Amino acid sequence: MHPLAPSDPTRVGPYRLIALLGAGGMGRVYLGLDRRGRPAAVKVVRAEHAYEPAFRARFADELDLARRAQSENVPRVYDADAKAETPWMATEYVMGPSLQHLIETTGPLPEHSAVHLARGVAQALVGLHAGGLTHRDLKPANVMVSPHGARVIDFGIARALVDGHSPEHGKTVGTPGYMAPETGRGEQTGPPADVFALGGVLTWALTGQGPFGAGHPSTVLYRSENLAPELGRVPENLRPLIAACLDKDPARRPTAVQLLQALGGPAPHEPTAARWLPPAPASAVDAIGNAYRARVVFGDRSRRGRGLLTGASVVVALILLGGFGLWALDGPLPREDEDPVAAEPSTEPEPATREVCDPTEHLAPEFTEAAASEPTIPSVSFRVRTSFSHDGSVLAVAGDQGVALWDWENETELALIESLGERSDTRPHFSPNDCLLAWGTEDGALVYSLETGELTTYAEGRDISDTLFSLDGTVLTVADRGFDSEGSVYDIDLESGETLLVYERSSNRRFLARSPDGEHLAGLSGSGSPSVWETEVGRRIFDQLSGERGLGVNLELLGDGELLFPHEDGPFHYDFLEGSGAGWVIEPEFEDEDEEVNGSLTDFVFNPEADRLYAVFMEDPDDEGFAAATLSIWEYSAGDHPAEATSIDPQIEVLPLRFGVHPGGEVVSAIQPDSETILILDADDLRELQRLG
Template sequence: MRPSAPNDPREIGPYRVVALLGSGGMGRVHLGLGPDGTPAAVKVVRAEYAYDPGFRERFARELDLVRRVHGLFTPRVLAADTSGRTPWLATEYVMGPSLQELVQDTGPLPEETVRFMGRAIAQALERVHASGLVHRDLKPGNVMVAGEGPQVIDFGIAHTLGDAQDGGEDRFVGTPGFMSPEAVGGKAPGPPADVFALGGVLIHALTGRGPFGDGHPSTVLYRIAHLEPDLEDVPESLRGIVSACLAKDPASRPTAAQVVRDLGGPVSPAPIASSWLPPAAAERIAGIADEYRDAVATGSRAGGRGRLGGRLLIAGAAALALTMVAGLGTWTAGQAGLIGGLPGDPEEDPGVAQREVCSPKEHLAPEFAEAAEDELTPPNTDEGMFYTNFSSDGEVLAVAGTGGLALWDWRGQTEVARIETEIPARYGHPTFSPNDCLLAYASDDGAHVYHLESGEHTVYAEGFDIGSIAFTRDGGRLVVGSGDASSDSTVLLYDLETGELGTTLADGPTSVRALAVSADGSHVVAQDWLERLYLWNVESGEIIAEGTDSPALNPEAVYFVDDRNLLRPEATGARRQNFTDTSDVTRFVDEDMEEDFRVHDVEYSLEADRVYVTYVPGDYDFSKAYMKVWEYSTGEDLTAEANEGYMHEISVHPEGEVLIGVPGNGNGMWVVDATELRILDRL
């Protein structure tokens, strides 16, 4: 629970917003108080889902279905608006952590606690199934633990049984580790899939781990389909029912009603937390109750932007019926254990928290937030080159030009911050750290790094012309590529915790224009303006591969797709190159590119499975720019799907759903569907 941000609404429908509970793939969740003081978890749907013509119809239909589910161990839907400009949903506020958080904070739970929990969750599923629904994403994160018992939330991808049987809207949904074998095999999951997930949830509660271990999602899914679950630490008295729930054959699993019976029969809500939870868990719930009282007492207001309404704002959702309307799965990648910011002693500056993950919409220094302009003012290419880039969480678009750096809430179409700095022409491509606490850009006088919340500004490699920068995936180091031919070292790696220069990589290009770091930080690749590419082993400092290719103007035009494959520009497009096997190549090229044109920008999206290449003429007449699109996995040219104009500068959203493009006339920006290439909105 955190104080509301300045750009959060003060009111949503009849609810007064007092705090932010969290955010998820569908948006943000607020703690709201009704007119009578009743607390509610108020979820607001992201605007891009409202662009879908069928969204509101599905939202209203599925909301009616979810209203059937309310029982002793499922939160009740209190109110909703499915027809307003910004759809929202209010449910009963559950005063407690998720099971995932509880086990992480206090450790595995005792047998009797898990038995009570299993009976309650199975009762909730029994009601869900009797209502004609399937949850389809039961997991520890979707079980809230309150003093009176567990509450099953987030019917986000619940579908009616009829829809599941028809398969008309079915997709690959669920969370690896708790998906059923039939779902892994691509079949429509029914009630037995929820029972399978229940078995996994009980194992997690008892042991702190999933039934099929950890690892890459594909590895876990293989184990689900072919191997038996790990029941070693499951008590003998529960092993039989848990094993039955996890049977590979759906027909061999018990029903939810049978699970209730086998665990001891129906239960009623507990009178107090200590009657069924161990002391540490009960204390954790009491702490959340204290946080709630503090939030209500103070209002936790930070100058919100008024009643939710008007244009299609986004805030968000994380529970119950929200993700169901998009019909999306829940495979997401997160950042953990990230360094919170620049060097400094938090005791010297107690006003700035040393966060592991920051929100670039909320955690902003006053001088940055106060400098924000009232309206979005997209740069014009007549005023010089400008660059855009999404924050790691996808909530903010950074726009950099000669006039400085602006941070936009691109969905809400508001500017949330502005950093007033002079950026030379053709420099300034904005780069967020993986945890979004830092924003950096390369310039002709060093690598500039801003801590967005404290306002602290640090220049690395000061005095040197810097061609490109990148953060390592763990957020611990800044990788700086020198654009200065007089520099002895080509690439410098700075420790962001100490601010000290660590590794230096030499013998590369005289001037770096683009660079990238492998996911594990073991390799760095740099490209120069002379059509050469260099690949280093960071530990040894040795160059292990080099080659020749055509440069691109975008400093982020080289990608490590994984720890073996590079995606890099070439003369007429891009190529995927396995740097351990030079014969393993896929080319994404425009064979008909006119002689006076050149590659301008290369973008790659793992989530969208797309490679985007933009082309401009030699005289940089952007009105003639065009874009081509390929499917990365197959190399198929999909450009025929692009039917709404041309773009020369693009940034792909981290989740691969949309991209921001600058049209050829250089005025404004487009929000474009990343796969269908339809223009969704104009900024």
């Protein structure tokens, strides 16, 4: 749930809009209130589609179908206007996350919860099919989880928004993995296709994985048409029923009525989420309702406040309220008993706007005065991250007491930005011109001007796990890992604070990576699963549900479609642009054939300038806290493909973790837990060069 941007409408039809719920390539969805205060999800079509007569006609047809799709488990259509300048539709607002978001953030559901959910979806399908309708795009993202049970959304309007042209033009409606084989072949589909999709949805709820795995859409589609579903992790007593739903022959699948009966009949209307969900998912569902109530209570108050600000207060109003959680005031407004003249802005000239900053010189006095006499790690927990400036001269060391800036070559501490937030496991990032430093906290994304000391907080109050600057330094991409509907990856304009783009299905992302050309963004979930999006439109083009969560960043976009992400046996290489479905695990090699790697992959990083890949494997600690570990280095481009990378013997006797790569590739930083120091290592073989802190 995002605050409205200045470019968002404040009213659509009879609905007053109070928040942005989401956005996609075809439109935006807002939280609106009617004249009685009843909430609604208001879907507004993008202007460019409003000028297509054929689109408007099909939009009107689909609205008519959507109004017919009324059942207890399908949100009601309250109102719509297909003839408006920008067509819109208002439906019942479901106070809960999508099943996709819920499972990604809290994990698979126990059998009784998943069956309760499936009964609600089956009940919705019974009503749709009885009315002569089919959903055609049932999937976890289109099943909302409310405190009372499942609600099926995006019926009817889905066809107008998903396929932009009529079916005669060869477009297939559906999502690989949940799309029935006959749909993928372009054949006539009906209710059996919805039953097939429900089998996939129930598999996802129980296991966190679709029945035909993940990968490129064409690969998943091939599996669904030709291979048996993967049901090994499904409870044994449910496998026959789900297998029947996923039968390749639609005639052999059960009807929605038969499926509902097999699941136990219509789901009861539960009063609270805690009655049928475990604590973690129940809390995630309740968080949506809490966010709604907070928005309704405080949203009106902020709007009224804007009308009271005039004259000299206009600039303050724009800074304080004009963007997504933007807060750029240096201090509080003066009290009434203070001298107003003393509170006026300084007439001293601001530092010149620089195209490029020198992070060893252009530093605010309050930062340099706080610096220690020698490099000191600003953390008591030693959950520390490091990052080099883009010119390579400064190493930023982030911990729970702030960020220290070190001249690593001369072994001096230049500056200290104190107490940036409680979290100490997010990476600091320099802007491309080295003038700004960004850092994610539990209270928003903090962006400091290194020269002036000015702090701007974006996405204030949100739990931000990672940040990235755009290549031109004008946009900040943040990973918001909140458990409500607002938790996602989105772009924020640094000047206005406006949310520019919300990436499709991007909840629960812990780390971010950008391709060298800036055209793709990758995100790693808390469970180690990567996704890739197109940065221009935010469309998700790759998703892998399996991975290993480690101590480091464990995610690399190398360019030309190459992606490295964690696998327990080693870094996994996949070409998401080629989308062949094949990939390679890069595994350690030993001279002694009997020698084995210790444990599973814990950390890795790629050094493109030195053509080196570094990885750490570690076993679980023993009772005394000791763990065996293996360190590997590869010359990445030495073979015909990544799996043939040449191993190099590491020349280091201690264990390095949480690597940082110098932009010139000449050195690598790492944390040495035993001695609580930062290591500067030679890029070729990780030979120790310096020990700081």
